[in-house]
Amino acid sequence: MTSVREWIDSGRHAVSERWHNGPRWMRWAVIAAVIVFFYALPNREFYQWLGPIPTTGSNFGQVLFTISIYVLLAVGLNIVVGFAGLLDLGYFGFFAVGAYTVAVFTSPSSDLKTLWPWLLALPLAIVLTMISGVMLGTPTLRLRGDYLAIVTLGFAEMIRVAATSSAFLKGQRGFNQIPHPPGSYSDGKPIFGVLDPRPYYWLVLTLIILVVIGVRNLNRSRVGRAWISIREDEDAAQLMGVPTFKFKLWAFASGAAIGGLAGALFAGKQNFVSSQNLELLNSIIILAAVILGGSGNIVGAIVGGGLVAYLIERFRGIEFFGIELYEYRFMLFGVVLVVMMIFRPQGLIPNRRRAAEFKDRRKEVIVGG
Amino acid sequence: MTTLLEIEDVSLLYGRIKALHGISLTVDEGEIVALIGANGAGKSTTMRAVSGIRPVAGGKIWFNGEDITKLRADLRVRRGLCQAPEGRGIFPGMTVLENLDIGAYTRRDRAGVARDLARVLELFPRLAERRKQAGGTLSGGEQQMLAVGRALMSQPKLLLLDEPSMGLAPMLIQQIFSIITEINEQGTTILLVEQNAQQALARAHRAYVLETGRIVKEGTGADLLHDPSVKEAYLGVA
Numbered sequence: 182m183t184s185v186r187e188w189i190d191s192g193r194h195a196v197s198e199r200w201h202n203g204p205r206w207m208r209w210a211v212i213a214a215v216i217v218f219f220y221a222l223p224n225r226e227f228y229q230w231l232g233p234i235p236t237t238g239s240n241f242g243q244v245l246f247t248i249s250i251y252v253l254l255a256v257g258l259n260i261v262v263g264f265a266g267l268l269d270l271g272y273f274g275f276f277a278v279g280a281y282t283v284a285v286f287t288s289p290s291s292d293l294k295t296l297w298p299w300l301l302a303l304p305l306a307i308v309l310t311m312i313s314g315v316m317l318g319t320p321t322l323r324l325r326g327d328y329l330a331i332v333t334l335g336f337a338e339m340i341r342v343a344a345t346s347s348a349f350l351k352g353q354r355g356f357n358q359i360p361h362p363p364g365s366y367s368d369g370k371p372i373f374g375v376l377d378p379r380p381y382y383w384l385v386l387t388l389i390i391l392v393v394i395g396v397r398n399l400n401r402s403r404v405g406r407a408w409i410s411i412r413e414d415e416d417a418a419q420l421m422g423v424p425t426f427k428f429k430l431w432a433f434a435s436g437a438a439i440g441g442l443a444g445a446l447f448a449g450k451q452n453f454v455s456s457q458n459l460e461l462l463n464s465i466i467i468l469a470a471v472i473l474g475g476s477g478n479i480v481g482a483i484v485g486g487g488l489v490a491y492l493i494e495r496f497r498g499i500e501f502f503g504i505e506l507y508e509y510r511f512m513l514f515g516v517v518l519v520v521m522m523i524f525r526p527q528g529l530i531p532n533r534r535r536a537a538e539f540k541d542r543r544k545e546v547i548v549g550g
Numbered sequence: 551m552t553t554l555l556e557i558e559d560v561s562l563l564y565g566r567i568k569a570l571h572g573i574s575l576t577v578d579e580g581e582i583v584a585l586i587g588a589n590g591a592g593k594s595t596t597m598r599a600v601s602g603i604r605p606v607a608g609g610k611i612w613f614n615g616e617d618i619t620k621l622r623a624d625l626r627v628r629r630g631l632c633q634a635p636e637g638r639g640i641f642p643g644m645t646v647l648e649n650l651d652i653g654a655y656t657r658r659d660r661a662g663v664a665r666d667l668a669r670v671l672e673l674f675p676r677l678a679e680r681r682k683q684a685g686g687t688l689s690g691g692e693q694q695m696l697a698v699g700r701a702l703m704s705q706p707k708l709l710l711l712d713e714p715s716m717g718l719a720p721m722l723i724q725q726i727f728s729i730i731t732e733i734n735e736q737g738t739t740i741l742l743v744e745q746n747a748q749q750a751l752a753r754a755h756r757a758y759v760l761e762t763g764r765i766v767k768e769g770t771g772a773d774l775l776h777d778p779s780v781k782e783a784y785l786g787v788a
């Protein structure tokens with residue numbers, strides 16, 4: 182066991198060395214190849230060569246769309262949990278705010294009857310989720326400790342209850358005929374239709390790339406340094422003059438905005454939003470994805486989100502000694518997380534600093550004494 | 551001499567427990583002022599009140615002529631007040647250089663920051679040797695040096711040091727106290743909390759003795775060093 186781990190570790194180390202010390206063009210070439218691969222992935226002509234990787238039980242394009250939404254959510258939650266170190270247990274609530282904002286302003290079943298096009302509702306959805314993030318964060322982020330975790334958990338539950346029981350939000354009947362994103366091919370057919378999920382996937386993929394570029398730049402700026410200091414020692418950060426509350430709120434609100442964006446994209450694809458879309462456990466799944474991938478590392482969050490969503494979809498329709506694996510997906514993730522926490526708490530693709538934080542000598546005292 | 555810090559009748563609560571019962575003290579520009587007292591006397595609490603990470607329940611704090619009683623902690627740093635916290639508060643995942651860099655977080659003058667970085671690395675050659683090492687893996691003494699160096703990076707008018715000699719070997723204690731004197735001679739005013747009363751009183755211009763949240767004695771460092779009751783209680787001499 183140990184030797185296998187050492188072997189894997191040394192292999193990973195070698196790859197990481199080569200990555201960081203290799204020439205710039207090589208890194209760009211690899212990134213470009215990865216991006217091209219993912220744009221090509223939903224095409225049958227391409228994925229039929231990939232053996233058992235594509236899902237068999239369901240439409241692979243649809244699965245890829247779902248995965249891309251999870252990846253976007255993981256990238257957003259990583260800002261909150263990974264960068265600023267805030268435990269948000271209700272992140273999926275922001276997804277719901279985004280999806281419902283689009284639904285309420287665009288769907289004919291909405292009481293508002295505004296019937297906006299999707300593209301008009303999109304910025305509003307992002308702004309409203311951001312505002313809800315600020316409203317939730319302002320009272321709680323001043324407090325230390327676990328309050329935030331509890332309040333965010335309560336927030337997601339509150340959204341779910343509101344969606345289920347308020348007449349305005351239509352409960353299980355939901356909102357239908359939510360319009361799709363705009364655009365048509367040269368022959369007049371809409372790009373974003375009902376049958377082909379691929380354009381939606383490409384849209385989300387493109388947005389993921391843009392969001393990642395933005396987040397990466399933010400994280401490398403003064404803002405990023407402030408986040409790290411808050412995550413590592415909030416009191417010390419404040420003593421060094423970092424306005425901790427402001428930056429926590431920023432992390433929380435920008436994470437929320439990305440969650441809202443994901444929700445709006447989902448609503449635009451799905452055509453239908455109801456309280457049944459609000460599985461509370463999704464918050465936990467996304468959190469698990471971020472931790473699994475390597476909290477604080479953008480690539481880690483992408484890999485974690487992609488892997489978790491893919492595995493969930495891969496379980497669908499697979500029976501194991503007569504047991505439908507999909508039914509046990511949450512339990513399996515629980516087990517995987519526990520195992521990860523024991524053997525690799527810093528995640529699959531850890532952040533360099535995070536790894537060092539786990540080696541913090543102050544913790545030796547606790548272990549030793 | 552002008553008064554840099556003035557604390558007037560400050561009290562502070564932890565929940566319902568009163569940790570400070572109306573203490574008053576002043577620090578003049580250019581001084582080293584020591585605060586000594588037994589464990590739990592409220593020394594660190596006083597520091598927290600001054601640096602602003604704990605709100606006070608009553609009283610006033612003036613810094614450089616400005617009432618900062620209600621001012622946010624991070625803004626106090628911008629006014630020139632910086633604390634090296636008890637227990638060091640090193641950022642474990644950041645390298646030595648990154649830790650020092652955060653110390654200069656409030657500053658925009660790059661040239662000045664570079665100059666101060668050079669100065670800190672000169673004061674603490676050990677840090678210079680380990681500039682790329684993660685803060686969390688430094689030894690206790692090295693972390694202590696980093697905490698002091700990091701606070702200096704903010705170019706404070708008043709440097710608050712909470713037990714800078716804690717956990718250090720005797721030789722290092724000597725060294726850190728000489729550095730404190732040196733920093734002071736270079737123009738930084740210092741408020742120093744110490745268990746090591748002997749050293750603190752020898753280095754300080756003035757000192758206060760704190761007992762269960764009250765100031766019970768004050769005087770010049772030399773006076774207190776020879777005060778019989780201080781000798782008995784804090785210097786371990788009968």
Ligand SMILES: Nc1ncnc2c1ncn2[C@@H]1O[C@H](COP(=O)(O)OP(=O)(O)OP(=O)(O)O)[C@@H](O)[C@H]1O
Pocket residue numbers: 564565567569587588589590591592593594595596745
């Ligand atoms: N966060 C807290 N919550 C409750 N009580 C506290 C807290 N911090 C300190 N106290 C109490 O306040 C009193 C003063 O504590 P303080 O840390 O200021 O002591 P100190 O003089 O710095 O002692 P030491 O020399 O041991 O560091 C103590 O009785 C302590 O138990």
Ligand SMILES: [Mg+2]
Pocket residue numbers: 593594595636712
């Ligand atoms: Mg103390």
